[in-house]
Amino acid sequence: MLLALLISNSVGNILVERYHGVPTEERLHWRSFLVKLGTDNLKGAKNEELFVASHKSVYIVYTVLGDVSVYVVGKDEYDELALAEVIFVITSTIKDVCAKPPTERLFLDKYGKICLCLDEIVWTGILENTDKDRIKRLIRLKPPAEF
Known part of the structure; x- marks a missing residue:
């Protein structure tokens, strides 16, 4: 299970948890x-x-992306390798939403869309989606075309 996902700015203030x-x-x-x-x-x-x-x-994988830091905490089947995949999907999605590695201001400007993406990636502690195209379709709040 994924226990926690935190995103903070460069001075340690929590932006998303x-x-x-x-x-x-x-x-x-x-x-x-x-x-x-x-x-x-x-x-x-x-x-x-x-x-x-x-x-x-528990295992913790973390990284820095622009001016924000991303932390993912998992246990059991979510070991270091699984968490590395989760954090890769999260960082690449944030870069896509912001069109570049984000500054804190850009991250907060795109906050709503980033939160929608995070909900599609991780739901109730389980990795749901890793495909960026599917995530983009799902955050438009329309039903997916493929089943």
Whole structure:
């Protein structure tokens, strides 16, 4: 299960956070842990360079994309390799929506569309869609042409 998806700006402010199966009292812990992990390790990192960590028997894959940092936390079948695929789909979709690696301002300008894309990629902690063309069709809020 994908436990968490967080996107923060370069100074650690959370822009988007989604939790699945994480109790409310643990969310603050995860939020502060992931932001600290990113500020410690993402300085000077290249765009889309993946970093891997583990904490409390879960896996964490994170990267920087423009001015935002993306964190994905998973357990069980979502190990480092599966999370790398999830984060690749997320970063490539964000780049498509923003037409380039986003600044914080551009990310916030496209916030609604990015959230729709994230809902199509990950739903209730399970990876749903990885095909960018299908995601684009689904966020238009029209029924898909193919079944």
